[in-house]
Amino acid sequence: MNKDNKNIVSIEDRIPKLKEARKKKANRRLVFYMTIFFFLISIIVYLQSPLSEVKTITVHNNSFITDEEITELSGLLDKPNIWAIDFADIESKLKDNPVIEEVDVERKLPNTVAITVEEKEIIGIIEDGTNYLPVLHTGEVLDSVEYQSFTGEAPLLIGFTDEEFLKKMADELYQLPPDILDLISEVYWKPEEGNQNNILLFMNDGFVVKGTIMDFAEGMAVYPSVVSQLDPNTKGIIHIGVGVYFESFESDADIEEEEEIEESLE
Incomplete structure (x- = not known):
């Protein structure tokens, strides 16, 4: 119990x-x-709420197409809902631009969209009246893309009135290492009766280069080593034809040659 x-x-x-x-x-x-x-x-x-609208658009890896152009082409300026973005549609719109090869669009919370583009290989800019047109490594001129000014992202190609020689020059420039290509400011086609391949280059470091379109990339490969042995205060012409040698603008004859070059480019 x-x-x-x-x-x-x-x-x-x-x-x-x-x-x-x-x-x-x-x-x-x-x-x-x-x-x-x-x-x-x-x-x-x-x-x-407006909190989910696209507030920031970042553009990456572009050189020839401006951030503003890419942003406008994307259609994101209308500030759509960040969760309602059609990535495939944006990529398709951007690929309609002939300079753009590939596009990657990413959503980054809370309200940012990141656009990364891969541009086609542009190795030169050619003058067309008051505008400037990009030239692909194939020699194709993108006449649907016009720049109002020359900004120096690629060499300015001047006097290339013959499509065949423009394509040859483009191919040679394409073979150059990027660090050498970046040193070239202007390329002039200066055909002569005995040699249609003559070219004259003005470099960003102040030197002038004389050569030919044929095997140009191979000849320019030695340019950095040649310049490294020269006094940067002594300007002149670097010849990269049959042999590589340097002529300064110090003598009267050289000064006359420099003046002739300047006159021929006017």
Whole structure:
């Protein structure tokens, strides 16, 4: 009898604890559901508010097409909802530009879109009246893309009125290492009766280069080593034809030659 009484007391002692445990469990469940509810409400409010609109557009890896042009072509200036962006549509629009080869569009929360482009290999710019047109490594002139000014991203190709020689020159420039190509400011086609391949180059470091279109890339490979042995204050002509040698503009004859070069380019 005493044993049974003890058991009854023990169960009764447990009942309040069980009730308290159940209450805590119910409260935790209520808090969990309320958190989910408010989280879903927050998402709905965010999607319907200006907070989800595209606020920032970043453009990467472009040289010839400006950030403004790419942004305008993308259609993102209308500030669409960042979750409603059609990436395939944007990429298709940007690829319509003949300079752009590949496009990658990424969503970066909370309201930024990053556009990374890969441009076609442009190795020169050719003057067309008051505008400037990019030239691909194939020699193709992109007459659908016009620049109002020459900004120096690629050499300016002057006097190439013959498509065949323009293509040859473009191919030779394409073979140059980027660090040498970046040194070239202007390339003039100066055909002569005995040699239609004559060219004259003005370099960004102040030197002038005389050579021919044939095997031009091979001849220019030695340009950095030649320049490194010259006094930077002594300007002149580096010949890269049959042999490589340097002529300074110090003598009267050389000064006359320099003046003749300048006159021939006017």
